[in-house]
Amino acid sequence: MSNEQPPASSIEDDLPEQLRIRREKRAGLIERGIEPYPVAVARTASLSEIRAKYASLETDTATGDIQSLTGRVIFKRDTGKLCFATLREGDGTELQAMLSLDKVGQETLDSWKSDIDLGDIVSVTGEIITSKRGELSILANSYAMAAKSLRPLPNDHKPMSEETRVRMRYVDLIVRPEARSNARLRPAVMKSLRETFSAENFIEVETPMLQVMHGGAAARPFKSFSNAYDMDLFLRIAPELFLKRCVVGGIERVFEINRNFRNEGADSSHSPEFAMIESYQAYGDWRSIADLTRSLVQNAAMAIAGSHVVTHHDGRQADLGGKWKEISLYEAISQGVGETVTALTPIDDLKKIATKLGMKVDPKWITGKLAEEIFEHVAKDQLIEPTFVMGFPVDTSPLVRAHRELPGVAEKWDLYVDGFELATGYSELIDPVVQRDRLIEQATLGSKGDLEAMQVDEDFLRAMEFAMPPTGGMGMGVDRLLMALTGLGIRETILFPLVKPEIE
């Protein structure tokens, strides 16, 4: 509780007109003994319950059913002796309230007109009727303020700018139907994912987000500090190394859905914090885990769209059904550049190809990284329908086992949908000696200035030395799954994306 408040006058003087007037109305209510924020108001049913109960009531009908309903006032039409208002509740259901002089009396009608503003939350008690125009309504005997809004709602007829929507999602949720449905889409997808995992006997675990070592992906971490332990801690960039410890311990089918943090740029498909699914299946491999991934995506589509064909917010349809296309990374590169490229193609040849394509080549890129960049340059945009890109370079995949036939290639796929990377999957590297060599190689890159390189996690290696069974593993971005299902940008799939503070 704060006792120190600046003098009320200094606040009020600076406020814009509409905010000042609403604060004055709040003060006026208190002065007249009316609580603008009561501890409780009458409510006997939700608006949607009333809508369902009287789904087909004839025009100009009185039901005799007395109810107390609550909602936010989003439209107000005051006439001399009969006032109309539209109430809206959280899921977007609306119902009309009517206040007539002969039911509520002059005093109540006047207070309704002067005290109630757009945005206020009210409780109305009265009979459920239909108006002469057929609108299902509650004809008030009385009303009560449930909560006074001190800020005016934005114009309900013009969409808010993208920035305002993100900065004030609470207002976005009040005024924009799509914001409400998007907010409910995500939990529906999460539920579906967990059901799919459960049906396949996968167990959900939670592993550390604050980590002593960061690992499991190529990314720059957020760094923090523990006062109690007097040491640096990192926000995790991936849960991979802990989930593999689970598999060593005998949790043969394991998954985690939780937040990762990467200290990198933000754009329409990257957020500094993002939800990620990771899953490991003992005695599986990159193909079995690809099947699981497809089930997860297709079941999620079914859960929210009732079909494997999903309709994006702009009306475009995307077919996520059936068995998905597979292409080989190096074949795609070869086709894209018009000459044969394999994992054994020397880096100097790759550099020539990249230069010919007009790409800017970072001299720090290793051979595999350059091949991946060339792939993204020539093929990425064409991967609209779901496509598994199979066989990534082994030198950029330090946690993946080598391909059982192709030299220089790892048993790793990336799943592309709509031109972006949705998921990745491996046959996991389980030889602890090879794993150590790979991590030491990474640490060497790190010491040469590769900020995304992995660290040598000795405890992880010790776990591996206790023997991990042959395993398939996958990771999929939840926000990106939402993007693939809806066509929305990442900032629309996340309820409260990071925004820089407003300047005062």
Added chain:
RNA sequence: GGGCCUAUAGCUCAGUCGGUAGAGCAACGGACUUUUAAUCCGUGGGUCGACGGUUCGAGCCCGUCUGGGCCCA
């Protein structure tokens, strides 16, 4: 990292050639017992993102910075 666009009333946006700041919704006052983006009459509301410059004069031209968006790498 580079380029382009953008910031004006509570919200969404106009603002011509550099010459007193505009609209719709919202607000305020009034009329109206079947409205539903109600209607009609009237009124008020602005640090034009911030700082600097050019100019007799800047929302507008120039520079720097900040926020937002898009494209490229």
